[in-house]
Amino acid sequence: MQTPTSDFDAIVVGTGPGGATVARELSRNGKKVLILERGDNDPEKGTFLKTLPRAFVPGKNVVLTRQALPVVRAITTGGSSMIYCGTAFDPPLDILKSYGVDISRESEELTSDVPVTKLPDELLGPGPRAFLESAMDLGYDARKQNKFIYPSRCKADCQLCMYGCPYGAKWDARRFVAEAMVNGALMINFANVEKVLVENKKAVGVQYRHDKETFHAYAPKIIIAAGGIGSPLILRKSGMRSAGFDFFFDPLVFVYGKIKGLGSGKSIPMSTGIHFEEDGIMMTDFNMPRMLKLGLDLEILKVKQAFSYSDTLPIMIKIRDELGGEVANNGWVKKSLTKEDVKKLDKGTEHAKRILKNAGATDIYRSWRVAAHPGGTVKIGEQVDSNLKTKFDNLYVCDCSVMPQEWGLPPTRTLIALGKRLVKHLLAAEEAAKKGSSEKTDPAPALMPAAETAEAPAPRTEMLH
Numbered sequence: 001m002q003t004p005t006s007d008f009d010a011i012v013v014g015t016g017p018g019g020a021t022v023a024r025e026l027s028r029n030g031k032k033v034l035i036l037e038r039g040d041n042d043p044e045k046g047t048f049l050k051t052l053p054r055a056f057v058p059g060k061n062v063v064l065t066r067q068a069l070p071v072v073r074a075i076t077t078g079g080s081s082m083i084y085c086g087t088a089f090d091p092p093l094d095i096l097k098s099y100g101v102d103i104s105r106e107s108e109e110l111t112s113d114v115p116v117t118k119l120p121d122e123l124l125g126p127g128p129r130a131f132l133e134s135a136m137d138l139g140y141d142a143r144k145q146n147k148f149i150y151p152s153r154c155k156a157d158c159q160l161c162m163y164g165c166p167y168g169a170k171w172d173a174r175r176f177v178a179e180a181m182v183n184g185a186l187m188i189n190f191a192n193v194e195k196v197l198v199e200n201k202k203a204v205g206v207q208y209r210h211d212k213e214t215f216h217a218y219a220p221k222i223i224i225a226a227g228g229i230g231s232p233l234i235l236r237k238s239g240m241r242s243a244g245f246d247f248f249f250d251p252l253v254f255v256y257g258k259i260k261g262l263g264s265g266k267s268i269p270m271s272t273g274i275h276f277e278e279d280g281i282m283m284t285d286f287n288m289p290r291m292l293k294l295g296l297d298l299e300i301l302k303v304k305q306a307f308s309y310s311d312t313l314p315i316m317i318k319i320r321d322e323l324g325g326e327v328a329n330n331g332w333v334k335k336s337l338t339k340e341d342v343k344k345l346d347k348g349t350e351h352a353k354r355i356l357k358n359a360g361a362t363d364i365y366r367s368w369r370v371a372a373h374p375g376g377t378v379k380i381g382e383q384v385d386s387n388l389k390t391k392f393d394n395l396y397v398c399d400c401s402v403m404p405q406e407w408g409l410p411p412t413r414t415l416i417a418l419g420k421r422l423v424k425h426l427l428a429a430e431e432a433a434k435k436g437s438s439e440k441t442d443p444a445p446a447l448m449p450a451a452e453t454a455e456a457p458a459p460r461t462e463m464l465h
């Protein structure tokens with residue numbers, strides 16, 4: 001059977017930090033890119049109502065585990081970067097190097113495209129200040145965190161990062177998508193990719209649903225970047241049945257305290273923090289939008305606190321959870337916290353309570369658990385090699401799902417760096433192929449198991465529009 005032809009050099013599925021970076025870098029290098037994005041591309045408004053359908057629709061972007069733990073992601077252009085807090089943690093370079101992946105150069109390079117900076121003191125609101133001062137007073141190694149924020153556009157008295165920054169101060173992956181489109185990329189929104197079309201163990205295209213119809217799109221390179229939950233679902237339907245198991249999701253809790261005279265409750269979240277690396281616990285200040293706090297309080301029946309917003313200092317505790325669980329075929333998440341995970345959350349809570357008490361807080365209580373970084377579902381060294389290639393030629397994965405092991409810190413900087421590295425690899429491989437060698441003569445060091453068998457769907461007529 002002949003491979004269908006296409007107008008595109010590559011198809012990128014999903015526009016979170018991973019996919020957006022790949023689309024931007026490919027298009028900057030003259031490649032024609034088709035971007036397929038399941039969500040909308042409506043403008044950011046920085047409001048609860050706009051965020052609701054992107055991030056809080058049960059079964060779509062919030063799914064509950066059996067322990068009633070919500071796992072949150074955003075389905076929209078820009079992916080979860082539209083609701084993230086914009087904190088830029090350094091990548092786990094040593095962990096990745098041990099899997100044959102060196103992104104140290106790319107992690108530095110990205111600072112010329114993306115703001116990575118600590119907030120100046122005048123942007124530290126009362127919440128972060130109180131957290132930092134109290135923690136330092138107790139001898140904790142508390143510091144300002146690097147942020148993906150343009151300080152000149154940012155407002156100190158604001159806590160709206162998770163609603164999509166209304167001031168254009170927070171970097172999000174839409175910026176790279178917009179750049180890709182200026183460079184000639186085509187994006188189709190509301191395109192729900194179902195599977196990859198595979199022919200003779202080579203990926204040739206994707207099948208997606210759009211406007212209640214099924215379409216096929218074809219390109220010589222396919223990059224799946226639908227996130228830690230989206231990507232394994234697509235890959236499983238494409239013949240990679242081991243995708244979507246034994247993953248992490250970085251569970252977290254909030255601990256709140258009331259500090260008289262603290263202020264409006266508005267400050268940029270995650271401006272400062274403490275990392276207990278050995279314990280796998282991270283802790284930051286976390287002023288959040290009013291409606292979010294209300295929802296989290298009502299979830300644990302803290303009715304009085306739900307309607308009290310000012311003078312509150314929330315502290316977030318996020319942990320490095322043990323690998324486990326399964327992304328179910330319907331997109332729900334089956335994963336239970338282990339005893340170790342619960343112990344870590346409790347230990348972090350004790351630290352937070354100490355810091356709150358030392359800051360003069362009363363009425364201290366803890367939220368229910370949430371998880372926001374599903375990843376490790378298509379691991380480097382298992383389902384993809386160190387060049388992020390799957391067992392199928394021309395099929396790559398570039399998002400949080402490729403993280404090879406649990407790490408416990410927010411991954412956006414790592415994902416941008418991985419995207420840049422992948423595109424360098426694709427361009428170099430193309431150059432090498434032109435010169436007569438091929439990608440196959442330079443196998444990647446870490447290989448996935450050969451146990452999986454291809455289940456190649458028959459390509460149908462091209463219906464791309």
Ligand SMILES: Cc1cc2nc3c(=O)[nH]c(=O)nc-3n(C[C@H](O)[C@H](O)[C@H](O)COP(=O)(O)OP(=O)(O)OC[C@H]3O[C@@H](n4cnc5c(N)ncnc54)[C@H](O)[C@@H]3O)c2cc1C
Pocket residue numbers: 013014015016017018019036037038039072073074075076077078079080081083084085086087088089162191192193194225226227228230231234270372373398399400401410411412413415
């Ligand atoms: C509340 C919150 C706060 C966070 N704060 C931080 C932070 O401060 N710092 C940090 O580094 N990280 C933070 N994160 C995590 C970070 O946002 C994510 O880890 C990151 O966005 C993951 O990027 P990704 O490319 O893997 O996928 P995603 O961002 O999940 O993007 C996946 C994309 O694929 C699309 N998609 C899904 N399925 C399909 C399909 N079938 N077909 C087509 N498209 C599809 C989605 O719509 C989306 O656009 C936060 C996350 C949340 C939820």
